[in-house]
Amino acid sequence: MKRTKIKHALNAQEPMAGIHVGGWVRTKRDNKGFSFVEINDGSCLSNIQVVIDHTPEIVETLANVGTGASVAIDGELVESPGKGQKWEIRGTSIKLLGGADQETFPLQKKRHSDEFLRGIAHLRPRTNKYGAIFRMRSELAQAIHKFFAEKDFFYIHTPIITGSDCEGAGEMFRVTSLEHGSQKPVEEDFFGKPSSLTVSGQLSAEMFALSLGYVYTFGPTFRAENSNTPRHVAEFWMVEPEIAFADLADDMDLGEEMIKYLITHMLDHSAEDIELFAKFVDKSLMGTLENILNNPFERLPYTEAIRLLKKTKKKFEYPVEWGMDLQTEHERFLCEEKFKKPVYVYDYPKTIKPFYMRMNDDNETVAAMDCLVPRIGELIGGSQREERMDVLLSRMDTLGLDKEEYWWYLDSRRYGSAPHAGFGMGFERMLMLVSGITNIRDVMPFPRTPKSLEF
Amino acid sequence: MKRTKIKHALNAQEPMAGIHVGGWVRTKRDNKGFSFVEINDGSCLSNIQVVIDHTPEIVETLANVGTGASVAIDGELVESPGKGQKWEIRGTSIKLLGGADQETFPLQKKRHSDEFLRGIAHLRPRTNKYGAIFRMRSELAQAIHKFFAEKDFFYIHTPIITGSDCEGAGEMFRVTSLEHGSQKPVEEDFFGKPSSLTVSGQLSAEMFALSLGYVYTFGPTFRAENSNTPRHVAEFWMVEPEIAFADLADDMDLGEEMIKYLITHMLDHSAEDIELFAKFVDKSLMGTLENILNNPFERLPYTEAIRLLKKTKKKFEYPVEWGMDLQTEHERFLCEEKFKKPVYVYDYPKTIKPFYMRMNDDNETVAAMDCLVPRIGELIGGSQREERMDVLLSRMDTLGLDKEEYWWYLDSRRYGSAPHAGFGMGFERMLMLVSGITNIRDVMPFPRTPKSLEF
Numbered sequence: 001m002k003r004t005k006i007k008h009a010l011n012a013q014e015p016m017a018g019i020h021v022g023g024w025v026r027t028k029r030d031n032k033g034f035s036f037v038e039i040n041d042g043s044c045l046s047n048i049q050v051v052i053d054h055t056p057e058i059v060e061t062l063a064n065v066g067t068g069a070s071v072a073i074d075g076e077l078v079e080s081p082g083k084g085q086k087w088e089i090r091g092t093s094i095k096l097l098g099g100a101d102q103e104t105f106p107l108q109k110k111r112h113s114d115e116f117l118r119g120i121a122h123l124r125p126r127t128n129k130y131g132a133i134f135r136m137r138s139e140l141a142q143a144i145h146k147f148f149a150e151k152d153f154f155y156i157h158t159p160i161i162t163g164s165d166c167e168g169a170g171e172m173f174r175v176t177s178l179e180h181g182s183q184k185p186v187e188e189d190f191f192g193k194p195s196s197l198t199v200s201g202q203l204s205a206e207m208f209a210l211s212l213g214y215v216y217t218f219g220p221t222f223r224a225e226n227s228n229t230p231r232h233v234a235e236f237w238m239v240e241p242e243i244a245f246a247d248l249a250d251d252m253d254l255g256e257e258m259i260k261y262l263i264t265h266m267l268d269h270s271a272e273d274i275e276l277f278a279k280f281v282d283k284s285l286m287g288t289l290e291n292i293l294n295n296p297f298e299r300l301p302y303t304e305a306i307r308l309l310k311k312t313k314k315k316f317e318y319p320v321e322w323g324m325d326l327q328t329e330h331e332r333f334l335c336e337e338k339f340k341k342p343v344y345v346y347d348y349p350k351t352i353k354p355f356y357m358r359m360n361d362d363n364e365t366v367a368a369m370d371c372l373v374p375r376i377g378e379l380i381g382g383s384q385r386e387e388r389m390d391v392l393l394s395r396m397d398t399l400g401l402d403k404e405e406y407w408w409y410l411d412s413r414r415y416g417s418a419p420h421a422g423f424g425m426g427f428e429r430m431l432m433l434v435s436g437i438t439n440i441r442d443v444m445p446f447p448r449t450p451k452s453l454e455f
Numbered sequence: 456m457k458r459t460k461i462k463h464a465l466n467a468q469e470p471m472a473g474i475h476v477g478g479w480v481r482t483k484r485d486n487k488g489f490s491f492v493e494i495n496d497g498s499c500l501s502n503i504q505v506v507i508d509h510t511p512e513i514v515e516t517l518a519n520v521g522t523g524a525s526v527a528i529d530g531e532l533v534e535s536p537g538k539g540q541k542w543e544i545r546g547t548s549i550k551l552l553g554g555a556d557q558e559t560f561p562l563q564k565k566r567h568s569d570e571f572l573r574g575i576a577h578l579r580p581r582t583n584k585y586g587a588i589f590r591m592r593s594e595l596a597q598a599i600h601k602f603f604a605e606k607d608f609f610y611i612h613t614p615i616i617t618g619s620d621c622e623g624a625g626e627m628f629r630v631t632s633l634e635h636g637s638q639k640p641v642e643e644d645f646f647g648k649p650s651s652l653t654v655s656g657q658l659s660a661e662m663f664a665l666s667l668g669y670v671y672t673f674g675p676t677f678r679a680e681n682s683n684t685p686r687h688v689a690e691f692w693m694v695e696p697e698i699a700f701a702d703l704a705d706d707m708d709l710g711e712e713m714i715k716y717l718i719t720h721m722l723d724h725s726a727e728d729i730e731l732f733a734k735f736v737d738k739s740l741m742g743t744l745e746n747i748l749n750n751p752f753e754r755l756p757y758t759e760a761i762r763l764l765k766k767t768k769k770k771f772e773y774p775v776e777w778g779m780d781l782q783t784e785h786e787r788f789l790c791e792e793k794f795k796k797p798v799y800v801y802d803y804p805k806t807i808k809p810f811y812m813r814m815n816d817d818n819e820t821v822a823a824m825d826c827l828v829p830r831i832g833e834l835i836g837g838s839q840r841e842e843r844m845d846v847l848l849s850r851m852d853t854l855g856l857d858k859e860e861y862w863w864y865l866d867s868r869r870y871g872s873a874p875h876a877g878f879g880m881g882f883e884r885m886l887m888l889v890s891g892i893t894n895i896r897d898v899m900p901f902p903r904t905p906k907s908l909e910f
Contacts (some may be wrong), residue, residue: 003700005607005668022700023668024871041699042667043607070665070873072700097700098842098872105870122863123870125666134667138609145600152460152498154593159901160615160652160675161628161690163908173616173645174635175628175652177679181638190628190679190689191908197615197630204901204910210525211580212497212589213460213478219675220615224632224645234645235616244496245458245477245527245552387553408577408910415560415578416479417553418525446614446659453618453646455659455863 001074007043009077012087016077021048021089022097024126025069027109028062035062037094039073042125045132045272049080052091061094067109068100068126114442121446121455129280132273133435133443136266140431143265144218144239147258153214153241158201160220163193164405171224172196173234197222201240202422203356203409206385209242209420210412216241218427226450230439233428235448242422248358248367248384251421252344255371255380256297258425259342263289266434274434282436288375289434295341302348302365305334312338325352326370328377335372342373355395357383369423376433382423389413456529462498464532467542471532476503476544477552479581480524482564483517490517492549494528497580500587500727504535507546516549522564523555523581569897576901576910584735587728588890588898591721595886598720599673599694602713608669608696613656615675618648619860626679627651628689652677655879656695658811658864661840664697664875665867671696673882681905685894688883690903697877703813703822703839706876707799710826710835711752713880714797718744721889729889737891743830744889750796757803757820760789767793780807781825783832790827797828810850812838824878831888837878844868 001020009019023041033054038047050073052058065071072095080088102108106120107127117124124130148155161175175197177190186194201217208215217240225232241254266274267289278285300308309320309330314337318327326334326345335343346369347360357366371380386392392413396403403410431443441447446455456475464474478496488509493502505528507513520526527550535543557563561575562582572579579585600610616630630652632645641649656672663670672695680687696709721729722744733740755763764775764785769792773782781789781800790798801824802815812821826835841847847868851858858865886898896902901910 007607022873024666042609043669068871070871097874098868098870100870107870120863120866122662122866123666125663126871131666134611134663135609138611141610141612142600142604145597149597152462154497154590155596156589156593156900157596157675157692159690159903159910161677161903161908163910171632173630173632175630176635177626177628180629180631180641180649181636183636186635190681190905191903192906193908194635195908207577207910208580208589208900211479211578211586214498220612222616226645235614237612408575411575411577413553415553415555415562416523416525416581418477419552445611445663448614448616448646450645451647453616453648453650455614455618455662 004077005043006039006041006046006048009048009089010044010046010085010087012077015079019075019077019089021050021073023048023071023073025065025067025071027067028065030062037062037065037071037073037091039071040131042131044135045128045276049082049085049088050075050091050094051088052094058094061096064096064099065094066100066102066105068105068107070097071095072097114439118441118447128276130442132276133431133437134445136270136273136435137431137443139270140262140266140427140434141218143262143269144427146265147261148214148216148241151214153216154208154212156201156205156208156215156217157219158198158204158217160198161191161195162198163191163195164203172199173222173224199223200238200424202242202424205240205242205422206420207408207412209244209422210416210418213244214241228450230441233440233444233447233449236440236444237427238424239427240422240424242420244418244420246384246421247419248346248369248421251382251384251423252297252299252346252369252371255344255382255423255425256342259371259373259379259430260293262430263293263434277435277437285436291340292342292373297371298339298341298343300334300343300345302345305330305345308338309333323349323351331370331372331377336374340374342371342379344369344371346370353383355392355399355401356385358386359391359395367421373433376429379429379433380423380425382421384419384421387413387417387419389417459532460498461494461496461501461503464503464544465499465501465540465542467532470534474530474532474544476528478503478526478528480520480522480526482522483520485517492517492520492526492528492546494526495586497586499590500583500731504537504540504543505530505546505549506543507549513549516551519551519554520549521555521557521560523560523562525552526550527552569894573896573902583731585897587731588886588892589900591725591728591890592886592898594725595717595721595882595889596673598717598724599882601720602716603671603696606669608671609663609667611656611660611663611670611672612674613653613659613672615653616646616650617653618646618650619658627654628677628679654678655693657697657877657879660695660697660877661875662863662867664699664877665871665873668699669696683905685896688895688899688902688904691895691899692882693879694882695877695879697875699873699875701839701876702874703801703824703876706837706839706878707752707754707801707824707826710799710837710878710880711797714826714828714834714885715748717885718748718889732890732892740891746795747797747828752826753794753796753798755789755798755800757800760785760800763793764788778804778806786827786832791829795829797826797834799824799826801825808838810847810854810856811840813841814846814850822876828888831884834884834888835878835880837876839874839876842868842872842874844872
């Protein structure tokens with residue numbers, strides 16, 4: 001017997017004798033003399049239909065086989081005479097591996113709300129929708145590694161536990177080996193000094209870009225922000241490329257190429273799963289993705305963006321002034337109404353951006369960029385980094401940063417500094433873009449949110 | 456001008472006009488009327504030689520170009536008349552991007568100790584050895600994703616922050632948003648209950664194997680162990696496949712196939728970098744790797760291993776008794792002296808293994824396995840998981856575990872349970888195996904160890 005994934009059985013080129021399939025029962029229909037059993041093994045969205053003739057032994061087994069049970073089937077793959085599938089399995093034996101009590105099994109064949117399924121996050125990947133999203137999550141992660149490998153990037157595992165307390169924006173979680181409430185001094189803690197969970201691998205990645213050229217990180221990042229919104233979780237995955245001998249235009253080129261590559265890859269490799277979302281979750285999904293693929297991204301200086309926002313008749317909740325950070329309503333106006341495609345806004349006022357972004361010649365703006373995408377908002381945020389030691393030091397002074405703490409970061413500008421740039425992309429946002437899912441909790445295996453740490 | 460990575464220039468099929476290269480100067484030699492400048496851009500181990508004729512302007516620039524400086528070169532790729540390289544760049548212009556003070560630059564051309572370089576972990580990837588190991592680290596990570604993708608596995612991001620306090624062995628770091636020393640009750644902490652950094656994604660991955668079939672995790676894991684050895688760090692990366700409808704033999708097959716695939720991939724894709732290690736770090740490296748590739752792994756029941764260890768004339772520090780955990784000296788004897796190849800020891804006494812491992816029919820041993828590899832010791836540890844609810848519950852009772860806390864884990868046995876198995880492989884150990892590096896700190900970008908949290 002050849003162990004076979006249902007995905008391969010359904011894509012077979014010819015009948016196969018002697019195959020063995022393990023999977024979970026989605027439905028069972030008993031007829032006179034035989035039964036239909038629909039099996040899913042998670043390898044793809046589709047079930048395979050098993051037709052199995054009754055013998056006394058098989059009838060006895062089938063009596064205990066309900067929705068959710070796991071079974072092992074021996075049989076042969078034959079062309080299906082029925083409609084709706086090319087192949088089916090003519091079963092010769094069925095073995096019940098693990099039953100599912102039909103009274104209590106939470107995934108009986110009916111629609112369940114996303115909220116209900118969040119409460120059983122350990123079982124939801126057995127549903128069509130969540131099976132699909134987690135296969136897509138895997139495919140998207142693979143696509144990211146493939147994209148960067150093809151472009152000669154090196155994958156760097158930047159540290160998760162960090163001693164830098166101002167890597168980027170956002171509240172940080174503390175990491176400690178002291179007991180809760182311990183009054184021992186921080187010197188007695190594991191690292192002998194305050195330690196936190198990273199909010200960005202950028203500063204570390206810069207050290208590697210300035211050694212290996214093109215690098216990227218792809219790992220978990222953390223925010224201890226007490227916000228319960230469909231867009232916030234405490235733990236999420238981020239992709240952060242960093243490129244040496246490159247400027248802001250190169251950075252925007254890279255981001256645009258990456259986004260288009262990922263969408264193309266997903267349409268090619270996750271077609272069946274994406275179709276599910278286009279059909280049941282977001283009817284405009286295919287249009288959104290094709291629009292992104294088929295248009296060059298707009299590149300709009302911040303100052304010009306402000307001018308456009310001031311000029312429009314549209315009323316905003318937040319008044320528009322040069323120097324402000326763009327709010328979601330402004331971002332959505334620009335990409336969804338004004339340009340109707342992704343928009344890079346770049347050259348932001350220095351006052352609203354961190355110390356490491358490169359000062360422009362006007363001495364008022366820095367070489368920062370955000371990529372705004374219809375329906376998602378900000379998908380990418382990045383900048384050219386300040387490679388000039390004197391300018392960097394003066395920025396740090398202005399912002400009151402402790403230069404001692406950044407001795408290693410500054411070393412990279414002291415020895416063989418070079419122009420470089422990079423950006424961060426929230427992995428979950430990209431997955432929301434290609435699936436149409438609107439709550440970030442529904443694209444993560446076990447989401448971490450305030451007061452919620454189940455599983 | 457076409458921006459070109461040195462790797463591609465050195466592998467060119469024909470001369471190229473109008474190329475642009477950015478990189479760091481390794482050496483410079485001035486001659487009458489022209490200079491040689493060796494440039495490295497991190498894309499590969501080899502430097503490219505730039506020959507540049509003197510003009511007054513170029514002489515002025517070259518005066519400030521020392522080892523470690525970053526430069527941008529325009530020129531053409533031509534066949535090199537010199538020995539030792541096929542191609543060189545005939546430079547037409549050189550631009551100094553960032554100088555390096557020759558008095559203080561720590562990476563002057565001489566051998567530095569690994570220990571010294573650990574102190575400048577932000578600069579060490581600019582050396583040959585560390586550039587090579589971090590390119591290999593990237594390649595090995597790519598190979599892992601490729602292997603599992605080819606075998607229809609799905610990549611799952613299991614949570615880093617966890618509420619389970621007994622996922623596996625080892626001390627855990629606490630995660631908190633309360634201030635150091637705060638006396639607030641844990642209910643007021645971010646998650647409202649104790650939270651820690653994961654020591655294994657296994658239990659979460661099992662939920663996905665029992666939905667999607669074949670899955671794997673590849674992410675950071677943590678141990679708050681206060682041990683300062685060449686084999687221990689507080690933060691490291693682990694690969695954990697989990698396969699449904701599979702038993703311990705399948706698990707060992709998978710591990711062996713994976714290890715051989717990874718070594719083959721590295722020999723094919725990182726040949727130049729591995730050669731450096733075979734030459735300067737571990738002269739026996741190639742022999743070790745070929746031995747692993749060319750032999751089927753030994754599969755040895757624990758009870759038989761004990762018999763062999765008792766029988767040998769070799770004296771061990773720890774006396775050998777059935778029921779004991781194998782010590783490093785025993786493991787090394789088995790794989791390095793007795794079998795001289797990788798050895799799976801399997802079916803360990805239940806008393807030394809965790810609750811989730813599957814009980815064997817003898818009721819004394821569990822379906823656990825460790826893969827012992829010459830020079831490295833334990834590279835893989837895994838088991839078939841206990842899929843039978845009654846046996847699992849009785850094990851948890853025996854070990855005094857709180858079943859309430861594992862309600863979700865037990866659900867997977869309650870509904871459609873199926874035989875499944877998995878293992879964990881320390882990513883850094885694998886990287887040490889293919890490089891010959893013996894200190895784990897030297898295969899990590901920024902290692903985290905007790906009292907050490909720099910960078």
